[in-house]
Amino acid sequence: MNTQAVLSLDDARNLSVRVLTRHGFSAAQADSIAQVIVAGQRDECHSHGLYRLPGIVETVKKGKADPAAVPDVSDHAPGVVRVDARRGFSPLAFDLGLPLLVEKTRRQGIAALAINHCFHFTALWPEVEAIASEGLAGLAMTPSHSWVAPAGGRLPVFGTNPIAFAWPRPQGHPFVFDFATSAIARGDIELHHRDGKPLQPGWAIDAEGNPTTDPAAALDGAMLTFGGHKGSALAAMVELLAGPLIGDLTSTASQAFDDGAKVAPLHGELILAFDPALFPGAGAPENTERAEALFTAIVDQGARLPSQRRFAARTRSDASGVHIPQTLHDTLVALAK
Ligand code: NDP
Numbered sequence: 174m175n176t177q178a179v180l181s182l183d184d185a186r187n188l189s190v191r192v193l194t195r196h197g198f199s200a201a202q203a204d205s206i207a208q209v210i211v212a213g214q215r216d217e218c219h220s221h222g223l224y225r226l227p228g229i230v231e232t233v234k235k236g237k238a239d240p241a242a243v244p245d246v247s248d249h250a251p252g253v254v255r256v257d258a259r260r261g262f263s264p265l266a267f268d269l270g271l272p273l274l275v276e277k278t279r280r281q282g283i284a285a286l287a288i289n290h291c292f293h294f295t296a297l298w299p300e301v302e303a304i305a306s307e308g309l310a311g312l313a314m315t316p317s318h319s320w321v322a323p324a325g326g327r328l329p330v331f332g333t334n335p336i337a338f339a340w341p342r343p344q345g346h347p348f349v350f351d352f353a354t355s356a357i358a359r360g361d362i363e364l365h366h367r368d369g370k371p372l373q374p375g376w377a378i379d380a381e382g383n384p385t386t387d388p389a390a391a392l393d394g395a396m397l398t399f400g401g402h403k404g405s406a407l408a409a410m411v412e413l414l415a416g417p418l419i420g421d422l423t424s425t426a427s428q429a430f431d432d433g434a435k436v437a438p439l440h441g442e443l444i445l446a447f448d449p450a451l452f453p454g455a456g457a458p459e460n461t462e463r464a465e466a467l468f469t470a471i472v473d474q475g476a477r478l479p480s481q482r483r484f485a486a487r488t489r490s491d492a493s494g495v496h497i498p499q500t501l502h503d504t505l506v507a508l509a510k
Pocket residue numbers: 218221293294295296297298315316317333334335336337349350351352353354355356357358359361477478479480481482483484
């Protein structure tokens with residue numbers, strides 16, 4: 174039977190920090206990672222919640238990541254903040270780079286945060302939501318490992334390459350989307366594999382290039398992009414903007430660095446922020462009204478906004494905690510000892 178453990182958000186955070194510090198993570202690294210993992214679990218993003226902890230620990234055990242890395246923040250150019258994560262994980266690098274990104278964006282209207290040399294396992298919405306909470310719009314993207322075939326091909330070239338966007342609204346939650354440019358995130362293919370569930374057609378091909386719904390065959394073959402050639406082009410854009418543009422690895426280079434260890438990818442991330450107060454629409458209430466009318470036109474016909482499911486899950490979890498498989502809880506308790 175698939176039994177579940179229920180944890181309060183504080184218990185989930187404390188358990189995450191215990192697992193991480195037990196494996197050599199500095200307090201600062203552990204706090205930033207735990208924050209983002211518990212947020213993922215709270216919002217019922219199961220592929221990017223507590224499930225990630227064993228893989229993070231493995232990335233350190235295999236000698237790839239530095240669990241005590243101290244990221245270096247630099248003022249790279251008038252519109253560019255750079256954070257060298259120094260082979261630590263991305264959450265602390267983002268937390269340390271955010272204040273200067275916000276300051277530059279407020280000064281100039283637009284600014285970029287380039288994170289280099291980070292191990293990356295997180296969803297991107299916590300980052301763009303943090304930017305929106307400052308009254309700014311945010312756009313984030315990152316490569317991963319080469320798991321995804323280009324449209325019309327059969328060999329993995331791209332990462333699952335997510336793109337996330339947030340737009341601040343006068344009241345309530347911002348408008349946020351966050352999706353992989355693959356048909357589904359790699360983490361969800363892994364969860365289908367763990368739970369013995371078939372994939373949906375169109376998500377993956379096997380090692381011979383044949384369509385498959387078998388998660389094991391997909392993990393050995395290649396994932397497919399969403400929207401055919403359109404997702405494929407967006408995936409290529411993410412490789413370029415969050416790779417060579419910022420002096421970092423493509424997903425193929427990250428996979429080569431991994432060298433069969435099968436741990437978290439090492440690469441960069443590009444995050445852009447926009448200050449509405451410094452763009453031509455500033456100060457005219459009709460522009461805010463037009464944006465709000467767009468959201469109304471979506472929901473008034475019964476469609477939903479992206480992140481609506483997540484925000485509803487957040488309300489539930491804030492009230493009654495998070496649910497994880499008992500087997501995962503047992504694994505985490507063992508890792509914390
Ligand atoms: P999904 O396809 O589950 O969701 C993508 C987005 O679409 C979400 O914002 C979601 O909102 C929204 N959405 C889903 N269904 C609807 C609907 N019917 N109407 C309107 N909006 C909808 O996500 P993915 O599998 O593509 O990605 C999952 C996560 O994996 C992301 O958070 C991503 O950042 C992460 N990821 C991280 C990678 C990394 O390298 N670090 C790589 C790849 C993915 P809602 O959440 O409310 O359902």
